[in-house]
Amino acid sequence: MEEVESYKHILTLLENKASVKQQIFKTTSAVFNQFKQVLNEICLDMQADFAGKSQLVEISYSDRGDFEVQLKFSGDVLILSMHSNVFCFPPEHEVNKLKYVQEDPYRQYCGIIHIHNFLADSLKYNRGSDVGNLIGRIFINKEEHFFVDGQSQLGFLFNSFHKGKLQKEQIRKILELAIIYCMDFDLLTPPFENVRFISLEEKQYMGSTSGYPTSKQLGYKFKAELENKVN
Template sequence: METSNYQLILQKLETRASLKQQIYRNTVDVFASTKKALSKLGSRLHQDYTLSDPSVEIVYKDSHQFEAELKFSGDMIMLSMHSNVFNFEEGHRIYSSTYLKQDFSRSYCGVIYIHNFLADSIKYNRLADEGTLIARILVNKDKKFIVEGEGELGFLYEAFSEEEINEEQITKILEIAILNCINTDLRLPAYESVRDITLYQKQTILAASGYPTGKRLGYQFKAEMQNNNNI
């Protein structure tokens, strides 16, 4: 029994551990290409627009190995790569594809996230501010990909690609993500929902980080912050 279990461990290491290492390496490669594409896109936007209107700041920043960002006026696209490998939940529609039925191991994926934050959230370190997940790019062992996201990014790449992901495809994904950010305005909440605020909230939470803000929230006051304080 011990020998049998030991052999099973070796088999699992081959079918799971080595597989996940391969997917991790693929995701690292794709993330490097994604950062490169975002940097190029930022340079093009800076040249074609910012020079004609210097008040609109467009700046790319490579934060570290697993993160990069592009600031465009009041918005920011933040790229991040998860260091782990995932599989889909049981019953996910992806399992009905012939591609996965031929090889279940193709369903394991690395993940690259595209978030939208307000640029002022980062500038003023407003830790209570909320961002939005615009899309996530899922990369498998074959470097095939799907995208889950908002708007067009919710259906354009909903099945695994027939070819390996490339910089041209990545650029299109990033362009759609940026358009999504620009087209989503920061909206004021109803006046009645933000009318009341305690002195404690004013002197502590708001004084420390500014008005908690996000495109979905507008900004928060009494009811929302009381909920946050109770968490």
Template sequence: MAEGKYDKIVELLKKKVSLKQEVYSKTKDVFEELRTMLIEISKDLTAQVKGFDGNLAVSFKDTSEFEVEFTLADETLLFVMHTNIFTFDSTHEVWKSPYVQQNKDNAYCGKIFIYNFLSDSFKYNRPNDIGYLVGRIFINKEKHFFVEGKKQLSYLYNDFSSSVMDQECLMKIIESAILYSLDFDPFTPPFDQQGQISVGEVINANLQSRIATGKRLGFKFQSDSNF
């Protein structure tokens, strides 16, 4: 390999690896803060709901280093940090920001996803049940961030240049995700969609796990246009 090209490859590797490690570190910091806040929210809500309904379940589950579950009654929110770092395609709105135009490195982001599931999907081990992407948080090396999501999450934080992640911002994101999920009620699927079962499913007593359940199963869920 020619010395000039070799040096260029080494230099590019140094720059990219260093940048991505920095973004990863900041994203992980935010995720750890989110984990801590969800634990506290779980404790606070548990204490409050005991006063009017002792059977109302509120819980936090530390699933893995990059995944946590927050359950409130029949709703479960799954928060997942992706371990890779991403940038955006040339048509994305982020490139119109002067903040990114001044330094393209600012476009490299870590991602935290927020999914909504029915709690019974986990409780009764129904692997065919459907969850929905409620929002995703993009965080760069300077902890600037923006959120893509449903309803309030879609406009709560969409100014990448001025939004810097802190506890107050993170709490608003969590609260908005919880409120959206509580207000997002399941529809019963169309009759014909659940019209057939096999004898084997009945004999093996696994009918519950084979009947897919989702809040909008069988209906068009408008997510692609928002994400």
């Protein structure tokens, strides 16, 4: 009898949790395609509006498949990537305290779209040790409700998880803020003592990849991670 009940529980989990996760994956994929479309539109706008100002600034869009897209603008690259898995939040997270989620616990399950900033030269010269910076994460549930965890204005403008579906104008705003953040955050020279000594192996690597391992150094935790503020 106990074995029968266990098997019934497996079927229930497949019917509920597993099917919800598949639904969220499809929903997140559809939203990611919207991000791709809007990012391409931004690229075309930037190319058209900047065409007569400088021939030195390269602006290009690159679709890298189902899970990644890139926008290159001058020395920066904005990379959007969709995670293939579905996540839920720790019990103490503010998301689980929302009436919206308490009415249906499956609403807390989300797909994730990451927004990273890399230096264009990191990709151009294949500098494998260079580090990119995570600017933001977009969480999307089965109903296309969303919130954003991120840097600067991305950390507080889009945190009303219960209010409604992600709209195209919000996608454009998220992407524009991410691009602005990339350009506002400059590459800083490291302290002399930090780069004073290098090994021969490192020097040989530098010779083959055109330069020192480089990144825009950040020491932060996202606002939402520090405060768990989602409403």
